Amino acid sequence: MTNYFTQFCLECSYRLGEDELGQKIRHLPENSHYIKSEDILYEIKKIQQQQVLSDGMLYDYIKKGMTKEEAIKYLESKAGSKQMEYIMFAQEKYSNGETSMQYFEDFLQPDTLYLLDEPEVFLSPANQVALAKEINNMARWLDCQFIIATHSPFMLGTLDAKIYNIDSKEYAVTKWSDLENxxxxxxxxxKNEKEFE
Incomplete structure (x- = not known):
């Protein structure tokens, strides 16, 4: 995955503010990332390709110099099992949305700043709410910070966040329920409420 985050930060001006003791924060958390919807799609496709190529995994390790027995032993190890889990997860019974949720579950780490661009892409409304709740928990308990660009009313209504309307001239802080979208x-x-009666 290309590290767009560092490049983005170098091209922007920003202030990091102060910590809870009033000390100036001098650097970004080490593992900070900018995650776009395209990155998630890339991971989904990569996982799906792993499933298609799963029959060739032994061959790949043998090609790298392992014996067949060593390759089998590796695939049965913790690291090898993790790869097999990804392969199994990408079977057809899983949707892109479920794979996206797995991606966030595996990727997000404590003490990190994340820039998320439309993380709701591929997610059902229920999973959008679930992701927003997980983001709330990570911000509250694991010292993560999130800057999120989203159009999702489900995420906007669930996130415990300050919401900026970037369609306004002043980039004003606003209530989620006042956003045009x-x-x-x-x-x-x-208009269609009679359909639900």
């Missing part, structure tokens, strides 16, 4: 959903369902 969310109001569109509200008006659509209000």
């Amino acid at each position: 969310v109001r569109y959903f509200y008006n659509f369902f209000k």
Whole structure:
């Protein structure tokens, strides 16, 4: 995965603020990342390719110089089992959304700053809410920070976050329910509310 985060930071001006003791924060957390929806799609495709190529895994390790017995032993080890889990996860019974949730579960780490660009892509409304709850927990308990660009009313309504309307001239802080995109959903369902009676 290309590390766009460092490049992004070098091209932007920003202030890191202060910690809870009032000391200036002088550097970004070490494992900080910028995650785009395309990155998630790339991981999904990579996992699916692993499933397609699973029959060739032994061959790959043998090609790298292992004996067949060593390759089998590796695939039965903890590291090898982890690879096999990814392969099994990518079977057809799993949707892209479920694979996306697995990606976030495996990838997000404590004490890290993440820039997330439309993380709701591929996720059902229920999984969007589940991801937003997980983000809330990581921010509260694991010292993570998130800057998220999203159109999802489900995430916006679930996140315990300061919301900026970047469609306004002043980039004003706003209530999630006042955003134009969310109001569109509200008006659509209000217009069709008899369908739910």
